[in-house]
Amino acid sequence: MYNILAGLKEYFRRQEIVTDNVVFRLHYIFTTVLLIAFSLLVTATQYVGNPIQCINDNDIPIHVINTYCWISTTFTIPTSFMRSVGSEVPHPGIGAGLYESKDQKHYAYYQWVCFILFFQAILCYVPRWLWSAWEGGLMQTIVLGLNCGLKTVEERTVKKKILIDYLLVHIKQHNMYAIRYWFCEVLCLVNIIGQLYLMNRFTGGEFFSYGLKVLTFANADQEERFDPMVYVFPRVTKCTFHKFGSSGTISRHDSMCVLSQNIINEKTYIFLWFWFIIMATLLSLLIVYRAILLAVPRIRPMILHARNRFVPNDVINAISNKLEVGDWWILYMLGRNLEPLVYKEVVSELSKRIETNESNNA
Numbered sequence: 001m002y003n004i005l006a007g008l009k010e011y012f013r014r015q016e017i018v019t020d021n022v023v024f025r026l027h028y029i030f031t032t033v034l035l036i037a038f039s040l041l042v043t044a045t046q047y048v049g050n051p052i053q054c055i056n057d058n059d060i061p062i063h064v065i066n067t068y069c070w071i072s073t074t075f076t077i078p079t080s081f082m083r084s085v086g087s088e089v090p091h092p093g094i095g096a097g098l099y100e101s102k103d104q105k106h107y108a109y110y111q112w113v114c115f116i117l118f119f120q121a122i123l124c125y126v127p128r129w130l131w132s133a134w135e136g137g138l139m140q141t142i143v144l145g146l147n148c149g150l151k152t153v154e155e156r157t158v159k160k161k162i163l164i165d166y167l168l169v170h171i172k173q174h175n176m177y178a179i180r181y182w183f184c185e186v187l188c189l190v191n192i193i194g195q196l197y198l199m200n201r202f203t204g205g206e207f208f209s210y211g212l213k214v215l216t217f218a219n220a221d222q223e224e225r226f227d228p229m230v231y232v233f234p235r236v237t238k239c240t241f242h243k244f245g246s247s248g249t250i251s252r253h254d255s256m257c258v259l260s261q262n263i264i265n266e267k268t269y270i271f272l273w274f275w276f277i278i279m280a281t282l283l284s285l286l287i288v289y290r291a292i293l294l295a296v297p298r299i300r301p302m303i304l305h306a307r308n309r310f311v312p313n314d315v316i317n318a319i320s321n322k323l324e325v326g327d328w329w330i331l332y333m334l335g336r337n338l339e340p341l342v343y344k345e346v347v348s349e350l351s352k353r354i355e356t357n358e359s360n361n362a
Contacts, residue, residue: 017140017147018336020131020181023282027188028128031279035121038268042114042261051110054239054257065241069257073106074237081231091236092227094256107237109202110261116202117268123191131184138177139333142166147337160342164350167330168357174326181329182290189283196276199269206232211273229270233262293325300328307335310344319351322358 052074054065076093083089093105144159200207206228213228237257245251293300301320305313320328335343 017143019135019139019333020128021185021286023279023286024127024185024188027192027279027283028125031275032121032124034272034275035117035124038264038272039114039117039121042117042264042268051261052257052259054255056253056255058253060241060243060253065239065253065255066257068241069239069255070111072239073108074239074257074259075104075106076234076237078103078105078231091256092230093234094236094238105204107234107259109204110259110265112202113261113265113268116198120195120198123195127184127187127191130187131181134180134184135177139337143334143337146339146342148339156342160346160349163334163346164353167327167350168353171327171354172324174330175324176326178326178329185283185286185290189280189287192276192280192283196280199272199276203232203269207269207273211270211277214270214273229266233259233266233269235259235262297325300325304328304332304335307332308340308343308347310340311347315348315351319347319354322354 050066052066052070054062054069056062056065077095078093080089080095081092083095085092089095142163144163146156146159146163196207203210210228210232217228235258237259239255239257241253241255242250243253293303297320301313301316304320305311305316319331323331331347334346338346
């Protein structure tokens, strides 16, 4: 297990320069790693055995039946899930005779689970890739190492001057920087909602209600329990194989197949159901928060002051009134990267320089 998942620890390396939000990081780091880990576990046969093993009482070689049932579809009888196991049916969803003449529910998704999970991981990383391309290392460039202790006062003074000069020269030119980042956050929400629909389609329309059914099953009385995980991810299915008999007629051979891989699949998708609901909620609240920031400018000084309380309120209010939303966002992100005292000095000096420039222009 460690050998399989050890390489994923590289995704959790601490960022020296922060250019995004914690919810954004949960989306492109934790969710991406989670999906890749599940994709690897599904293919790890040493934990669940062969993905399919069929029972065959005929003269057909068992490896032929296993291969055929894996590459084709297996099926269950939906009406047999609610019948008594051991007396009416041998396993949930396995019927015979009258029961089998009913509608059959076929399963072919198990061949694609690892690929779909890996594809979902790529989709979760796309907003991060896009933001990295757009951001272009700007924050790391203008921080100039002021996020960590410097050796001399002279070095700190020089770098602060370079940073303040940059902010003055490029004032009111950072709106696109902020808009692109917020677009990536919206893209995260679109991605999560889209993947919920993808997983629902992939599981035959069962995913949206999957988590609620599992919770209901856990709280139900023992006599009334019906395991929804067995219905969505059956552990035993049937497979029909046709071949020519000795007289040239077509003969039918039924096999029961154990889908051991579904032991991993059912746990994977119940975890993903809860996690994606949590992420959709967090991202929705984040988007509402961003919309309030854009619509109500007077709350920006309060948020900027909450980021670094070393900076006096009057300085925060004065500089916020002179900056557009993109410049405000740059200052906010600088507050997450600079040392608190250095940030206070930068904001205070920047406020004075802006007032001086306006006085000179007037």
